[in-house]
Amino acid sequence: MTFPARSRLGIAALVALSATLALTACSGSPEATAPEQTNVAPTPSAPAPETSGTPEPEPAAADPTCDTLISLSVSKDFESLGWTSRAEPFYIGSIEVADGLRCVWADFEGPAGDHGQMFGWARISAGEAADAQAELVGQGWIREEAPEGTYITESPDTTISADAEGYGMTYLFADGWVTLADTKQNLLLIEWPKG
Numbered sequence: 001m002t003f004p005a006r007s008r009l010g011i012a013a014l015v016a017l018s019a020t021l022a023l024t025a026c027s028g029s030p031e032a033t034a035p036e037q038t039n040v041a042p043t044p045s046a047p048a049p050e051t052s053g054t055p056e057p058e059p060a061a062a063d064p065t066c067d068t069l070i071s072l073s074v075s076k077d078f079e080s081l082g083w084t085s086r087a088e089p090f091y092i093g094s095i096e097v098a099d100g101l102r103c104v105w106a107d108f109e110g111p112a113g114d115h116g117q118m119f120g121w122a123r124i125s126a127g128e129a130a131d132a133q134a135e136l137v138g139q140g141w142i143r144e145e146a147p148e149g150t151y152i153t154e155s156p157d158t159t160i161s162a163d164a165e166g167y168g169m170t171y172l173f174a175d176g177w178v179t180l181a182d183t184k185q186n187l188l189l190i191e192w193p194k195g
Helices: 005-026 072-080 126-138 185-189
Strands: 084-092 095-106 117-123 142-146 149-153 170-174 177-181
Touching: 072 084, 084 117, 084 126, 084 177, 095 126, 095 177, 117 185, 126 142, 126 149, 126 170, 177 185
Parallel strands: none
Antiparallel strands: 084 095, 095 117, 117 177, 142 149, 149 170, 170 177
């Protein structure tokens, strides 16, 4: 028996549809769930960590660098002038303070001159501070007491560069540390120790 071409297409479509339905019927339904296991112990959940009223202590600040000794905006201003920084040992008179840093900001590639800024910071014991202050005052530096600490400023007779109040290179001695700047006013630019 022969079927017309039109009927053969219909029969082929019907066979394909029947095969698809048969395959679908053999596969599992998506709603099927795994059988419940009754012999499995529940997994304990970890208890929530207890919070205390005391905040965690922050990690100790690292030692300063020439970029962190002063504010980021000041160092960016120096860089915009073409200046770079150079780290040097921290001296107070003839005494090198091992746990310190002195930074000179200038255009080291340009002509030599007095254009530049100097900032320093060091940890110092009370005994070292007393010895250093005595040496500077013995060389003619001027001592001034203030609520924030003891200022030791170079003599106006030897000052190369002075701020608006006439102060040149100045050290500020506080409890456990000392700062240095090329003028007393520039000590305000030092942001160390960090808060």
